[in-house]
Amino acid sequence: MYVIKDMPEQVPQEDLDLLSGVETATVGHWRLFGFMDRAIQPLLPKRRVVGTAVTLAIAGPDSTLLHHATGQLRPGDILVVDRLGDDKYACWGGGVTVAAKAAGAVAGIVDGPCTDLTEIEDSDFPMWSRGLSPITTRLYDLGGGFNIPVSCGGAVVMPGDAILADESGVLVIPRDEVRAVAEKALGMQETGKKREASVRDKVQKLGEMSGASAKVLAKLAQ
Structure with missing residues (x-):
């Protein structure tokens, strides 16, 4: 069939x-x-x-x-x-x-x-x-x-x-969701490129930028 x-x-x-x-x-x-x-x-x-x-x-x-x-x-x-x-x-x-x-x-x-x-x-x-x-x-x-x-x-x-x-x-x-998904993703990618440039240029460390280092240090301080 x-x-x-x-x-x-x-x-x-x-x-x-x-x-x-x-x-x-x-x-x-x-x-x-x-x-x-x-x-x-x-x-x-x-x-x-x-x-x-x-x-x-x-x-x-x-x-x-x-x-x-x-x-x-x-x-x-x-x-x-x-x-x-x-x-x-x-x-x-x-x-x-x-x-x-x-x-x-x-x-x-x-x-x-x-x-x-x-x-x-x-x-x-x-x-x-x-x-x-x-x-x-x-x-x-x-x-x-x-x-x-x-x-x-x-x-x-x-x-x-x-x-x-x-x-x-x-x-x-x-x-009907394509444009909203694409616009959000493109915005995230642009932000990501700026963050990568900061890490590459040693302006910031990745853990500092993402907040991961603060979480680790907070746990260690307990």
């Missing part, structure tokens, strides 16, 4: 442009949800991407719906694939990479393994996954869901959510 929903409205470009300057680790200083499991790691180093989530759920050894879904992608989309618990079969390889990039997608995220790392590297297409596997899926026509709510790395992903992915991990943000 296939469940096929309409393509989601894309996140406004001005919001994505703002989000593109944010590090996932900055948001991790205060936000506790929306982060995918840390086992979902980038296959290409030093990449940061933002885009609109297009969601897919496919099971076990079958990737029929994934092949179909690549033809529906638009520039700026990120395809998020829920493997429904499977960690054996690689549904995403070189051919899917070429198709997704040709459609204009900016990245793919798979809650399971990928394959064909060299082809992914040659395509210069950012991917996040649970590593690699040589055992691949087939076109078994088993069904699946497209543009439905999914779970990827323990995070709920709705079609049309914003995705921020970088070398530290993957963050899912509801579209």
